Amino acid sequence: MRRGAAIAAVAIALGASGVGAYRLAPAPAAESAGWREIAWPFPRDGWPAGRAFRCDGVCAGTLLYVRAKRGFCNCDRGVADDDEVDRVADIDLITPRFAAVAPGEEVGLGEMRGRARRYDLDMADGVRHAAIGIAVSRRCDLFVAAAQGRGEAGAVQRAVLAFLERPEMKLWATAALDGQ
Amino acid sequence: MFRCVPLVAGLVLFACSTTAQAQQKQTIGAPPEASNMKLVGTNDLQARSAYQPTIHHQGDRWIAYIGHHGGTDDVPAPVNPMTGQAEPNGTSIVDVTDPARPKYLRHLPGQEGKYESGGAQMVRVCDGKSLPKGDPNAVYMLRTFGSEAHEIWNVADPANPVLVTRIGGLKDTHKSWWECDTGIAFLVSGAPDWRTRRMTQVYDLSDPAHPQKIRDFGLPGQEPGSTGAVPTELHGPISTGPDGNRVFFGYGTNKGGILQIVDRDKLLNGPKEATPDNLRYPEISRMPMSAFNGAHTTFPMLDMPVTEFAEDKDGKTRDIVMIVDEAILNECGEARQMVWFADVTTETRPMMISSYTVPEAGGQFCQRGGRFGSHSSNESMAPVYYKKMAFIAFFNAGVRALDIRDPYHPKEVGYFIPAITPATDKRCIPVEGGERCKVAIQTNNVETDDRGYIYIVDRANTGLHILELTGPARAAAGLPRN
Numbered sequence: 001m002r003r004g005a006a007i008a009a010v011a012i013a014l015g016a017s018g019v020g021a022y023r024l025a026p027a028p029a030a031e032s033a034g035w036r037e038i039a040w041p042f043p044r045d046g047w048p049a050g051r052a053f054r055c056d057g058v059c060a061g062t063l064l065y066v067r068a069k070r071g072f073c074n075c076d077r078g079v080a081d082d083d084e085v086d087r088v089a090d091i092d093l094i095t096p097r098f099a100a101v102a103p104g105e106e107v108g109l110g111e112m113r114g115r116a117r118r119y120d121l122d123m124a125d126g127v128r129h130a131a132i133g134i135a136v137s138r139r140c141d142l143f144v145a146a147a148q149g150r151g152e153a154g155a156v157q158r159a160v161l162a163f164l165e166r167p168e169m170k171l172w173a174t175a176a177l178d179g180q
Numbered sequence: 181m182f183r184c185v186p187l188v189a190g191l192v193l194f195a196c197s198t199t200a201q202a203q204q205k206q207t208i209g210a211p212p213e214a215s216n217m218k219l220v221g222t223n224d225l226q227a228r229s230a231y232q233p234t235i236h237h238q239g240d241r242w243i244a245y246i247g248h249h250g251g252t253d254d255v256p257a258p259v260n261p262m263t264g265q266a267e268p269n270g271t272s273i274v275d276v277t278d279p280a281r282p283k284y285l286r287h288l289p290g291q292e293g294k295y296e297s298g299g300a301q302m303v304r305v306c307d308g309k310s311l312p313k314g315d316p317n318a319v320y321m322l323r324t325f326g327s328e329a330h331e332i333w334n335v336a337d338p339a340n341p342v343l344v345t346r347i348g349g350l351k352d353t354h355k356s357w358w359e360c361d362t363g364i365a366f367l368v369s370g371a372p373d374w375r376t377r378r379m380t381q382v383y384d385l386s387d388p389a390h391p392q393k394i395r396d397f398g399l400p401g402q403e404p405g406s407t408g409a410v411p412t413e414l415h416g417p418i419s420t421g422p423d424g425n426r427v428f429f430g431y432g433t434n435k436g437g438i439l440q441i442v443d444r445d446k447l448l449n450g451p452k453e454a455t456p457d458n459l460r461y462p463e464i465s466r467m468p469m470s471a472f473n474g475a476h477t478t479f480p481m482l483d484m485p486v487t488e489f490a491e492d493k494d495g496k497t498r499d500i501v502m503i504v505d506e507a508i509l510n511e512c513g514e515a516r517q518m519v520w521f522a523d524v525t526t527e528t529r530p531m532m533i534s535s536y537t538v539p540e541a542g543g544q545f546c547q548r549g550g551r552f553g554s555h556s557s558n559e560s561m562a563p564v565y566y567k568k569m570a571f572i573a574f575f576n577a578g579v580r581a582l583d584i585r586d587p588y589h590p591k592e593v594g595y596f597i598p599a600i601t602p603a604t605d606k607r608c609i610p611v612e613g614g615e616r617c618k619v620a621i622q623t624n625n626v627e628t629d630d631r632g633y634i635y636i637v638d639r640a641n642t643g644l645h646i647l648e649l650t651g652p653a654r655a656a657a658g659l660p661r662n
Binding site: 046097 | 295296297376377509609610613
């Protein structure tokens with residue numbers, strides 16, 4: 001019940017900031033970025049839709065897609081390698097034509113651990129974009145994020161991770177992983 | 181008179197709700213739930229979480245080889261009462277010659293680890309005398325060793341298996357297929373350099389002591405060096421051998437399933453380098469399923485006469501593939517996983533023709549605890565049931581007997597849900613920052629033997645139950661009255 005009340009309070013607080021959109025509180029100085037929620041743009045697939053955001057700050061123009069994927073077989077090993085990030089991080093929702101530009105790295109979101117990897121996207125308009133894929137696990141469930149933008153990939157990754165570390169996002173991620 | 185109506189209605193409603201409540205929760209000591217199926221014998225399998233049973237007629241004995249998942253958080257390595265030692269879950273070997281009194285012969289430990297990460301889930305068995313280059317006195321058991329290897333053991337003396345060979349260095353394994361007349365094996369493996377956790381390694385195991393690798397196989401995009409989206413991983417293949425010349429591959433478990441129909445000869449003898457063109461070369465067709473459903477088991481039943489079409493000038497017989505999804509999440513936390521029948525008579529245009537699921541309301545299965553939905557079917561092609569009856573493991577709804585003689589209209593004719601025991605493990609879901617757990621049967625796999633006995637095993641540690649059909653279900657299978 002307390003969690004439900006907390007989610008409701010967050011929802012009310014976020015809802016009060018605008019017409020179906022909101023701007024989060026100022027981020028730490030190095031990652032000053034505002035994220036505005038937009039509609040989930042992808043057609044229905046095997047996982048329930050997640051949430052989508054557009055960055056207006058230092059990572060202006062970056063689009064971020066996050067969602068929970070419940071029911072992941074590697075319950076003990078978690079996100080063990082970069083191939084796992086390629087498979088699960090939803091980069092393929094943006095475009096099925098992508099290539100990793102470097103080995104990934106270990107990342108954490110709260111108590112969840114996993115990996116992040118940078119990609120080059122071959123978009124339909126012929127323009128190449130940079131993207132970040134993130135996958136972390138909690139027991140048999142995954143939380144994934146895919147971001148694309150024009151900014152420097154390292155800065156985008158830091159801004160995304162800082163955003164996902166915010167209490168309201170962690171609260172939502174926990175609820176989504178709980179199936180709520 | 182009319183004043184009595186509300187009272188009677190209330191009593192009926194109370195009775196119904198009480199029945200529904202009773203059905204929601206299994207309790208220790210309560211009898212099994214059954215229709216047209218009867219318990220013959222049982223064994224607790226040392227309270228190990230069970231995956232695949234394979235029943236083998238070995239001389240004048242019938243032996244059940246049963247694969248296990250890894251241990252649990254509470255009991256990572258159960259004690260084997262025969263040795264007094266804690267042993268990581270592996271393979272149970274049980275003499276079921278007398279199905280009323282199964283005799284546990286041996287536990288062969290598997291890889292250390294919990295749940296999907298350990299154990300030895302998969303088992304296939306071939307006689308040495310049927311393999312082209314096997315030792316005629318040997319009986320070979322092919323099993324997985326956790327995620328890291330495939331192993332072949334000589335189980336001619338099933339109480340004293342002897343390791344013959346090992347194919348290791350893998351990042352995962354799963355439900356393989358082994359042709360006992362040719363020795364060709366389609367091993368579900370995770371080759372370290374492939375981008376998927378599970379793909380196919382084709383081996384010639386006609387001489388089990390000297391495995392010969394033929395090739396790696398998978399969907400384009402899974403091979404080493406490829407980029408872009410990675411197609412969903414393999415779950416398992418079933419081959420019709422050189423005569424049928426087809427291999428039916430099931431990809432996906434509970435999402436985005438794919439049935440892939442492959443020309444076996446082209447797969448074995450075509451170009452072997454793992455390039456996109458070479459991987460496409462043996463493929464005849466593939467049928468993508470809904471994103472909601474996976475393809476755990478793809479069981480072929482070719483050239484089935486369909487009574488309804490008997491008078492038609494064409495299409496009297498149909499090639500059918502039964503596709504079984506696997507439920508993953510507890511307490512209906514996902515789309516329903518169920519059974520599908522595909523007509524693949526025109527191979528390049530396979531089409532789904534029917535489906536089957538257990539009615540949820542019939543047992544309040546979403547509230548019982550654990551998984552509800554299908555997982556697997558029997559894979560024996562022995563005449564006793566082949567193309568007539570199929571048995572589906574349905575987790576907390578037990579095993580379901582389907583009359584599939586008309587695959588366009590499959591019909592449930594029996595079921596059996598074992599009673600839980602003190603060994604039955606809990607299944608939990610996250611709630612309010614903690615967990616809520618329930619205890620329920622989790623019938624994971626089912627197999628049949630040539631005699632018509634049905635073997636079901638439990639993922640939640642309740643063991644092995646040996647069943648037989650009764651009443652109309654037995655008649656539907658063409659079996660004599662018992």
